[in-house]
Amino acid sequence: xxxxxxxxxxxxxxxxxxxxxxxxxxxxxxxxxxxxxxxxxxxxxxxxxxxxxxxxxxxxxxxxxxxxxxxxxxxxxxxxxxxxxxxxxxxxxxxxxxxxxxxxxxxxxxxxxxxxxxxxxxxxxxxxxxxxxxxxxxxxxxxxxxxxxxxxxxxxxxxxxxxxxxxxxxxxxxxxxxxxxxxxxxxxxxxxxxxxxxxxxxxxxxxxxxxxxxxxxxxxxxxxxxxxxxxxxxxxxxxxxxxxxxxxxxxxxxxxxxxxxxxxxxxxxxxxxxxxxxxxxxxxxxxxxxxxxxxxxxxxxxxxxxxxxxxxxxxxxxxxxxxxxxxxxxxxxxxxxxxxxxxxxxxxxxxxxxxxxxxxxxxxxxxxxxxxxxxxxxxxxxxxxxxxxxxxxxxxxxxxxxxxxxxxxxxxxxxxxxxxxxxxxxxxxxxxxxxxxxxxxxxxxxxxxxxxxxxxxx
Numbered sequence: 001x002x003x004x005x006x007x008x009x010x011x012x013x014x015x016x017x018x019x020x021x022x023x024x025x026x027x028x029x030x031x032x033x034x035x036x037x038x039x040x041x042x043x044x045x046x047x048x049x050x051x052x053x054x055x056x057x058x059x060x061x062x063x064x065x066x067x068x069x070x071x072x073x074x075x076x077x078x079x080x081x082x083x084x085x086x087x088x089x090x091x092x093x094x095x096x097x098x099x100x101x102x103x104x105x106x107x108x109x110x111x112x113x114x115x116x117x118x119x120x121x122x123x124x125x126x127x128x129x130x131x132x133x134x135x136x137x138x139x140x141x142x143x144x145x146x147x148x149x150x151x152x153x154x155x156x157x158x159x160x161x162x163x164x165x166x167x168x169x170x171x172x173x174x175x176x177x178x179x180x181x182x183x184x185x186x187x188x189x190x191x192x193x194x195x196x197x198x199x200x201x202x203x204x205x206x207x208x209x210x211x212x213x214x215x216x217x218x219x220x221x222x223x224x225x226x227x228x229x230x231x232x233x234x235x236x237x238x239x240x241x242x243x244x245x246x247x248x249x250x251x252x253x254x255x256x257x258x259x260x261x262x263x264x265x266x267x268x269x270x271x272x273x274x275x276x277x278x279x280x281x282x283x284x285x286x287x288x289x290x291x292x293x294x295x296x297x298x299x300x301x302x303x304x305x306x307x308x309x310x311x312x313x314x315x316x317x318x319x320x321x322x323x324x325x326x327x328x329x330x331x332x333x334x335x336x337x338x339x340x341x342x343x344x345x346x347x348x349x350x351x352x353x354x355x356x357x358x359x360x361x362x363x364x365x366x367x368x369x370x371x372x373x374x375x376x377x378x379x380x381x382x383x384x385x386x387x388x389x390x391x392x393x394x395x396x397x398x399x400x401x402x403x404x405x406x407x408x409x410x411x412x413x414x415x416x417x418x419x420x421x422x423x424x425x426x427x428x429x430x431x432x433x434x435x436x437x438x439x440x441x442x443x444x445x446x447x448x449x450x451x452x453x454x455x456x457x458x
Contacts, residue, residue, distance in 0.1 A: 097132025137343030180252030
């Protein structure tokens with residue numbers, strides 16, 4: 001009896017020990033006993049690097065990578081057991097969006113991802129303002145995966161696919177033949193099975209009779225004015241020219257591959273509808289962000305008027321506004337950016353909720369391999385997923401920023417990794433070669449304390 005109790009205590013010491021003894025139960029039953037020294041020797045070969053229930057966050061540090069393709073602050077969250085997690089603030093956002101959260105994270109168990117997210121999500125906001133919360137959330141999942149020795153997608157309920165389809169933006173040209181050949185090269189050289197092009201009023205802005213606008217105003221002056229308030233409208237001639245541009249591109253790439261379009265310019269609602277109708281014959285995969293997402297009723301007018309999928313979402317933070325758009329059928333496809341939308345789990349929730357309304361989900365992404373792999377795990381676990389943007393296919397050193405199963409992207413798809421956490425680690429030397437500012441995960445004690453009352457209710 002003493003020997004049995006002793007063995008029970010040994011088996012209860014850690015998750016890894018329980019797994020080991022479970023795996024060897026048949027051997028133990030057959031041999032009836034192991035010598036203590038034999039058991040201890042065997043346990044030396046078991047990975048016991050973590051006791052998840054005892055994990056505590058001890059630090060948060062940042063390092064900022066330049067031109068990957070954007071400027072991207074990377075996050076590293078450290079723990080009391082030596083396990084760390086990697087995350088990323090969305091391109092163009094301040095690293096301070098993450099650092100301000102540090103005092104709220106210290107001492108927390110990083111495996112309580114949803115609890116921590118609910119604690120800090122009030123400090124995020126639409127567009128880039130959600131970047132800090134999302135970057136932290138990615139890092140928490142990375143730690144949890146390493147602690148439990150499973151890939152992140154497993155926490156989301158498992159995966160629907162082993163490969164994630166990617167799409168790519170393409171460098172613009174006002175010559176449709178040049179642009180078409182660049183898109184065709186995306187298929188032939190990189191294996192893309194889904195394409196996207198920019199299709200803006202800049203194509204016709206300098207040509208007489210194609211764009212109506214206040215006299216003397218340049219279309220670029222309206223960059224910070226919402227579409228409905230610019231007084232800028234396409235003429236029939238301008239719409240025909242833009243449609244003809246797409247037609248010439250289609251002649252080169254064919255009609256078989258999905259072709260999405262973006263960056264139309266800040267034209268009025270009726271111009272969006274008229275342009276959308278003219279593009280129907282080219283069978284576009286989607287028309288993206290034709291007007292600001294904050295006007296769902298107006299977005300639905302476009303969706304109801306145009307027989308091409310309408311899409312928006314890269315600037316929306318948290319699931320509620322996505323669900324509103326989907327529930328109203330204001331869009332055909334939602335397009336969250338995981339580094340803005342709330343992180344991995346929140347984006348999974350967005351996809352699942354929108355699926356209930358028959359709305360598909362594509363995913364916007366522009367950043368380093370850290371955020372990319374967070375997107376890959378989420379996309380793998382979301383049933384109504386269509387395609388993930390890869391904005392860095394032309395950056396030669398992009399994949400060199402990390403260690404992992406290479407290539408991360410191959411022939412139009414990203415392989416879903418089975419390694420713990422996000423499945424990658426940083427290549428420190430390469431990251432240091434591409435820093436946007438001095439300092440590589442330097443200590444941040446100035447962010448340790450921030451005495452405020454964060455409660456949102458009385």
